[in-house]
Amino acid sequence: MKVEKSAVAGTLESSDAMVTIEPGESGIELELSSVVFHQYGAQIQKLVYDTLHNLGVEDAKISIVDKGALDCTLKARIECAVFRSNGIVDNLPWGGAIR
Amino acid sequence: MRNPEKFRLRRSMLFLNAQKPGLIRDPYVYAPDTIMLDLEDAVAENQKDAARYSLYHALKEIDYHGVERIVRINGLDTPHWREDVRVCVAGGADGIRIPKTESGVDVRAIEEEVRKAEQEFGVEEGKTLLMAALESCMGVINVMEICRSSERLFGIALSGGDYTKDLQTVISGTGIELAGARQNMIIAARAAKVQCFDTVYTDLDNMEGFERETAMIKAMGFDGKSLINPRQISIVHKIFTPTEKEIIFAEKVVREIDEKKKLGIGVFTVDGKMIDIAFYDGAKRCLELAKASGVYRKGAAEC
Numbered sequence: 123m124k125v126e127k128s129a130v131a132g133t134l135e136s137s138d139a140m141v142t143i144e145p146g147e148s149g150i151e152l153e154l155s156s157v158v159f160h161q162y163g164a165q166i167q168k169l170v171y172d173t174l175h176n177l178g179v180e181d182a183k184i185s186i187v188d189k190g191a192l193d194c195t196l197k198a199r200i201e202c203a204v205f206r207s208n209g210i211v212d213n214l215p216w217g218g219a220i221r
Numbered sequence: 222m223r224n225p226e227k228f229r230l231r232r233s234m235l236f237l238n239a240q241k242p243g244l245i246r247d248p249y250v251y252a253p254d255t256i257m258l259d260l261e262d263a264v265a266e267n268q269k270d271a272a273r274y275s276l277y278h279a280l281k282e283i284d285y286h287g288v289e290r291i292v293r294i295n296g297l298d299t300p301h302w303r304e305d306v307r308v309c310v311a312g313g314a315d316g317i318r319i320p321k322t323e324s325g326v327d328v329r330a331i332e333e334e335v336r337k338a339e340q341e342f343g344v345e346e347g348k349t350l351l352m353a354a355l356e357s358c359m360g361v362i363n364v365m366e367i368c369r370s371s372e373r374l375f376g377i378a379l380s381g382g383d384y385t386k387d388l389q390t391v392i393s394g395t396g397i398e399l400a401g402a403r404q405n406m407i408i409a410a411r412a413a414k415v416q417c418f419d420t421v422y423t424d425l426d427n428m429e430g431f432e433r434e435t436a437m438i439k440a441m442g443f444d445g446k447s448l449i450n451p452r453q454i455s456i457v458h459k460i461f462t463p464t465e466k467e468i469i470f471a472e473k474v475v476r477e478i479d480e481k482k483k484l485g486i487g488v489f490t491v492d493g494k495m496i497d498i499a500f501y502d503g504a505k506r507c508l509e510l511a512k513a514s515g516v517y518r519k520g521a522a523e524c
Contacts, residue, residue, distance in 0.1 A: 131271055137243035194278035195242040202274045211270050212304050216277055216311030217342055 123204065123219075125182040131202035132191075139191040141199040143207055146181040150174055156188035169193055173200045177219050224347050226315065227375045229289065230513035231255050231416060232445040232461040233454045234378075238263035239292070240272035245279045248288070251451035255289040260305050261296070261320050269301050273308045280312030291352065293318040297327055303334055309349065310338035316350035316375065321383070323359045325370030332371045352376045352418075356383035361402045368413035376416030378447060379406055384420075392423075394430060396437065407442045416444040425450055435460045462514040463507050471507035474500050 125145045132140040152170055156163060166188060173196075174182065184203075188196065201220050205211070214220060235253040237244045239260050248256050258279070264272045280290060292314045294305035298321070309317050319331050328351060335349050351373045355361055361384070368377060381399055385391055390398045399420065410417035419438040422431045431453060435446055439460050446457055463471070473491050478501050481489050488497045511517035 131274075135241075135243065137246060138241075191242060192246055192283075194282040195246075195275065198271070198274035198278045202271045206270065214273075214304065214307070216308055220274070220277065 123178045123208065125179060125204065125207045126209070127207050129203045129206035131206060132195075132199035134187060134189060136189050137191055137195065139186055139188040139196050139199050141196075141203045142185040143200075143203040144183040145207075146183045149181060150179070151183045153183075153185040154188070155186070157190050158188070166196065169196055170200060173197050174204070176221060177201065177204050179204055224350055224373070226289070227350060228416065229254075230510070231289070231376070231418065232514075233448055233457045234291065234418060234445060235448045235451065235454065236263070236293070236421070238272075239276040239279070240264045240268050242275060245275065246283065248451070249284075249286040251454050253288060253448070253451075253454050254445065255291055256285065257291050257293055257318060257447065258314075259293045260301070261293045269295065273304065277308050277312045280309075280314055289315045291316040291318050291350075293320060293354075294331075296321040297330060302331070306331065306334040307338050307341070310335060310344055311342045313344070314349065316352060318378070319351060319353045320380070321356045321360070322353035322367055322377075323357055324363050325366040328353055328367060328370035328374060332373060335373070347373065349373070350375050352378060352416075354378045354380045355402070355406065356380040357387045358384070360384075361405055364406055364409040365413065368409050368415050374415055376418055376444065377406055377410055378418040379403060379420045380447075381420030382423075394424070394427075396434060403438065403441060403443075411442060417442070419443050419446040421447045421449050422453070423449060425452070428452070428456065432456050432460070458514070461510070462516055463511045465516075467507055468511045468517060471504040471511075474504040475508065478504075 125143055128144045130142050132138050134140050150171060154166060156166055231254050233253040234255040234257050235248060236257045236259055237248055239245060239258040245258060258276055260272050292309045294317055295301035319328060322328060331351060339346050339349060351371055352375055353367050355364060355377060379402055381392060384402055385398050388398060407417045422434055424430060435457055438446060448454060470492060474496055477489060477491050478498060490496060
């Protein structure tokens with residue numbers, strides 16, 4: 123899936139994360155800020171790359187401000203930002219690309 | 222297909238905004254019987270999509286420790302409800318709360334989409350239960366038709382805020398404005414053999430008022446209550462759980478009726494109270510509620 127335009131999902135509340143995604147041209151460029159970066163930074167990075175891979179996103183700039191979100195919340199915010207960037211809201215691939 | 226979870230214990234149904242990660246990550250610690258993950262009124266119009274992704278992953282990945290997971294979807298008058306149904310079924314929600322239900326046609330429209338979604342996502346047909354929230358005078362007038370509209374429907378719930386708006390009055394705190402709806406709903410629910418749930422109590426500073434209202438709806442026959450704050454759960458459970466005295470009496474009633482029936486005796490006394498067959502079902506229900514609440518000890522009457 124191609125990232126068509128900039129999109130944002132999530133909030134800066136505790137247990138949440140704010141994800142901003144923009145079109146890119148040379149792979150995935152990740153900027154990550156997390157309150158638990160020292161403990162879980164590598165795990166979060168892997169989750170971001172895996173989630174984008176599942177969605178078929180190959181080129182994008184993605185910025186994440188993590189406020190202690192669970193993995194399930196991070197995935198939800200990334201997926202929401204990607205589908206918003208394409209304007210897709212219906213007939214979503216639950217259990218397919220979204221997993 | 223009969224779903225064995227259709228008539229499980231549902232004393233407390235705690236509403237949670239599905240869009241708020243901090244709320245949906247561990248509500249099982251408060252031990253409600255049911256959580257009501259909300260895609261409707263609690264979620265702003267421009268966050269309806271975001272709430273669905275949160276909901277999907279919460280349903281799939283969070284262990285709610287046996288707490289039932291019902292999702293309140295958006296109404297049939299919105300562009301959201303079909304995708305709401307898809308995500309509920311794909312995520313494996315235990316049931317769907319249909320808002321603003323006005324007729325059996327409304328329930329069957331949702332049921333058809335649920336059936337299609339169960340096929341699409343490989344979910345066992347009949348797994349996803351339904352409940353209908355009545356929020357208007359028309360809904361209350363059509364309550365019997367709604368109760369009988371679907372084999373999946375396990376219960377109906379009053380939504381007092383919208384109902385009183387339609388009735389052109391306000392929530393007074395006395396319950397007078399909700400009396401007609403409550404009475405009609407519980408009678409219809411019992412006649413149709415589905416469960417019946419009361420509306421939320423929104424004045425969180427008035428716990429005495431909440432306790433009074435909960436005791437009243439329990440006395441009216443309701444099965445439980447929709448809640449908006451974890452502080453309300455223990456009060457509801459206390460009121461809806463039979464006391465040891467009630468359990469002991471119910472055990473005696475069941476045993477005595479079983480024994481006296483064999484001897485051809487129809488009317489007798491238990492602990493000084495006149496008892497006949499009319500008391501049997503109520504005593505049985507008391508014991509079942511005690512078992513479901515985890516407070517039953519077999520043979521309590523002998524202790």
